[in-house]
Every structure is written in structure tokens, then in C-alpha cells.
Amino acid sequence: MHDLIAAPFQDHHLILRPGSQRAVKIGAARYADLEHAVATGRHLPGWLADVALRAWGVDTADRTADTAVLIRARGPFEFSxxxxxxxxxxxxxxxxxxxxxxxxxxxxxxxxxxxxxxxxxxxxxxxxxxxxxxxxxxxxxxxxxxxxxxxxxxxxxxxxxxxxxxxxxxxxxxxxxxxxxxxxxxxxxxxxxxxxxxxxxxxxxxxxxxxxxxxxxxxxxxxxxxxxxxxxxxxxxxxxxxxxxxxxxxxxxxxxxxxxxxxxxxxxxxxxxxxxxxxxxxxxxxxxxxxxxxxxxxxxxxxxxxxxxxxxxxxxLARLGSIADSLMLRTGGCSGCKLSGTCRVCRPMAKLLQTAKAPPHTYCQNA
Structure with missing residues (x-):
């Protein structure tokens, strides 16, 4: 299994270690350097070997980049x-x-x-x-x-x-x-x-x-x-x-x-x-x-x-954004609510609670 993962994330690039919650942010130039090292089978760049040792205690000094790192391609959406x-x-x-x-x-x-x-x-x-x-x-x-x-x-x-x-x-x-x-x-x-x-x-x-x-x-x-x-x-x-x-x-x-x-x-x-x-x-x-x-x-x-x-x-998956917009609209018993700015329940959950006839005082300020 690869020791490290390199992945685009929003406007940044991350180095991750499988199984670890820690992530290290790197710049575009270093990410491009790493991509080239993986594509050509060069040894892992020295800066990344230092990062791996400091962040996760992983010694990758003698590894080639293509065997140590998995490069993730950027997806077409913003999903992470x-x-x-x-x-x-x-x-x-x-x-x-x-x-x-x-x-x-x-x-x-x-x-x-x-x-x-x-x-x-x-x-x-x-x-x-x-x-x-x-x-x-x-x-x-x-x-x-x-x-x-x-x-x-x-x-x-x-x-x-x-x-x-x-x-x-x-x-x-x-x-x-x-x-x-x-x-x-x-x-x-x-x-x-x-x-x-x-x-x-x-x-x-x-x-x-x-x-x-x-x-x-x-x-x-x-x-x-x-x-x-x-x-x-x-x-x-x-x-x-x-x-x-x-x-x-x-x-x-x-x-x-x-x-x-x-x-x-x-x-x-x-x-x-x-x-x-x-x-x-x-x-x-x-x-x-x-x-x-x-x-x-x-x-x-x-x-x-x-x-x-x-x-x-x-x-x-490109349609999920517009679906999210439609589901967050306040409808039914929630439309026109003057307390919507401080509501503690998202609209999809409120709809489930209303369908289930949950006691209003357990989730609604208007109760």
C-alpha cells in the first residue's frame, strides 16, 4: 500500500497518510514537482521525505516517488x-x-x-x-x-x-x-x-x-x-x-x-x-x-x-447542488416563519419531524 496520498483540495494541495487524520498543505509548485517525480519514477523529493518524517515518522528517503505516493486527480466538482x-x-x-x-x-x-x-x-x-x-x-x-x-x-x-x-x-x-x-x-x-x-x-x-x-x-x-x-x-x-x-x-x-x-x-x-x-x-x-x-x-x-x-x-452528481437548493427552501409549516434566522433545524430534518408528527416543542421555537 502507498505510504502517502497527494490530493487537490479546493484551492490547495494536500499530503495525507493513510489512516491518519493529519494533513499537510503544500503549494502548487511542489505539487507539480511531486507529480513529475511520480510520472518519471524519480526518488522522492527531499522536501517530501522531510515532511513524511516530521509529520508521521515515516522514513521514505530511499523510496521512489511512484512507489511511495499515490497521486489523486482533481475531480470535476467540489466534492471532497x-x-x-x-x-x-x-x-x-x-x-x-x-x-x-x-x-x-x-x-x-x-x-x-x-x-x-x-x-x-x-x-x-x-x-x-x-x-x-x-x-x-x-x-x-x-x-x-x-x-x-x-x-x-x-x-x-x-x-x-x-x-x-x-x-x-x-x-x-x-x-x-x-x-x-x-x-x-x-x-x-x-x-x-x-x-x-x-x-x-x-x-x-x-x-x-x-x-x-x-x-x-x-x-x-x-x-x-x-x-x-x-x-x-x-x-x-x-x-x-x-x-x-x-x-x-x-x-x-x-x-x-x-x-x-x-x-x-x-x-x-x-x-x-x-x-x-x-x-x-x-x-x-x-x-x-x-x-x-x-x-x-x-x-x-x-x-x-x-x-x-x-x-x-x-x-x-452535477445535479446535487440544485437539489440542495430546492430542499433547503422553507415550505409547508415553515414557510414565512419569522424565527427562521435562529431556527435550529435544517429544512430536510424539519420535514421528517413534521411527517412523523413529532412534538413541536422538541424542535420548534414557535411551539
């Missing part, structure tokens, strides 16, 4: 980030899950291969692979390796249930993710298994978490606070702190992706916090989301209209 639901299937059945019915179906391997190449060609540098539970997908290992080989920095969202399996740990240590975010649903087996509605889920998670920490996988924890786990919020935080892992707390439960209200009763009212005012986001501009069937949308929430990548390919 994407998320991909490799599958919606999951080995847990969490009552608060926003996916609703979790059907285990997705693209064939040829379709996944094509999709990853399209995302690479679109300019995606940072790719988040999620699900469902991505690690249980039979094609996950091959897709994960391919994303690395194409020069994407891969982040994983997982429930951690598979992390004690040697083949999974071997994959993650050979091709390190930039970050692996694990969801935590409780601090005891009784609570964890109740939230996930799977007996033995806590034991699998705890075993996998410990194995991944010992293997040196870059992990942070997402502490999911529901009405079943709220009494263990402090214990969940203490668990993360004992392991020395970064942690974030999530208590706002969303409707399903189809506007179903089923997850909302699991919300813990005492842990609800006010969101910051919504001031816009890069959805559909520098970021996009792809579902298991290759349909690209502006984000996980605003899923329609979408672009069918298997049939429209790379050129179809």
Missing part, C-alpha cells in the same frame, strides 16, 4: 467528502434506530466496485462507510480495501460487535481507518441488551472494544442516550474515560428516514439539548451521501430527489 451506507442490515435491532425496517440488500460487488470508482473520480478524499452495520456485510473487506487503494481516507461507523474477530482486526490494522466511531448503548449488559434488543450484545461489544483498543485502532465513542440508558450516562462516560477514548454524547432521536415516528418515544427528555442555530451546511456542494443501492443524495436526511449512480454515473 461522502458517506456510504454499504448496507442497511444490522445484527442489532435498536428501538431508536432511524433506519426503520433494516433490509439486508444492496448492490452486487460489480456495482460496489463501480460506485467506489465514481466517488474517487468525483474527488472524494474522506469517505465514511456506515450501515446498518457495515462490518457484517460480506463485501465489506473487499470494499474497504478498494477504498484505501483508490486513495480515500476511510472512516467507519460501527456498533463494534465484530471487532473481536481476528480477520476484522487484521484488516483494520493492515489498512487503518482515519477514525472508527463506535456507538455505546449502555454500561451494563441489562441496559445494553434491552436497547439493542439482542441478548449478548453487550458482551460482544465490550469484547470487541477491548480488542480494538489493544490493537491500536483509532477509536472514538458515541454515547447514545435514550430513556432506557439515561440512568447509565455517567457510567458510559466513565468507561470511555478509563479507556482514554474521545467521547461524544447523543440524545436527540430522529424519525426514521421515511418519516416514521417509531424511534421518537425512546427519547430521554431530560437529556435533550438545544441545537445551535442552523446556518447552512455543505450538503450537495462539497459533500454527498450514497445509499446501499447507489442512489446519491445531498445527505442522510434529504434523500429525495436522488441521483442513480449505476445508471447516471459521475455526470449525474
Amino acid at each position: 467528502r461522502a458517506t456510504w451506507e454499504i448496507n442497511l442490515g444490522c445484527d442489532f435491532d435498536c428501538e431508536h434506530c432511524y433506519l426503520g425496517q433494516k433490509r439486508f440488500d444492496s448492490l452486487s460487488w460489480d456495482g460496489k466496485d463501480h460506485l467506489l470508482h465514481v466517488m474517487r473520480d468525483a474527488g472524494v478524499i474522506w469517505l465514511q462507510i456506515t450501515g446498518g452495520e457495515p462490518l457484517i456485510d460480506p463485501a465489506f473487506p473487499a470494499a474497504y480495501r478498494l477504498a484505501h487503494e483508490l486513495g480515500m481516507q476511510v472512516e467507519l461507523l460501527s456498533n463494534g460487535s465484530q471487532l473481536s474477530k481476528p480477520r476484522i482486526l487484521d484488516l483494520l490494522t493492515t489498512y487503518p481507518p482515519t477514525k472508527m466511531s463506535l456507538s455505546v448503548y449502555g454500561a451494563t449488559a441489562e441496559t445494553y441488551d434491552a436497547v439493542t434488543r439482542r441478548r449478548g450484545a453487550f458482551q460482544r461489544f465490550a469484547k470487541g472494544l477491548q480488542a480494538a483498543v489493544e490493537a491500536g485502532v483509532n477509536i472514538d465513542l458515541s454515547l447514545i442516550i435514550t430513556n432506557r440508558s439515561a440512568h447509565e450516562a455517567d457510567a458510559m462516560q466513565a468507561w470511555a474515560d478509563r479507556l482514554g477514548l474521545p467521547r461524544r454524547q447523543y440524545a436527540t432521536i430522529s424519525p426514521t428516514i421515511h418519516g416514521g415516528a417509531e424511534p421518537l418515544p425512546s427519547q430521554s427528555p431530560e437529556y435533550l439539548t438545544h441545537r445551535k442555530p442552523f446556518t447552512g451546511c455543505p450538503a450537495g456542494r462539497t459533500f454527498f451521501h450514497v445509499d446501499p443501492h447507489g442512489r446519491a443524495s445531498i445527505c442522510k436526511v434529504g434523500r429525495e430527489p436522488s441521483i442513480d449512480i449505476p445508471t447516471e454515473g459521475l455526470t449525474g
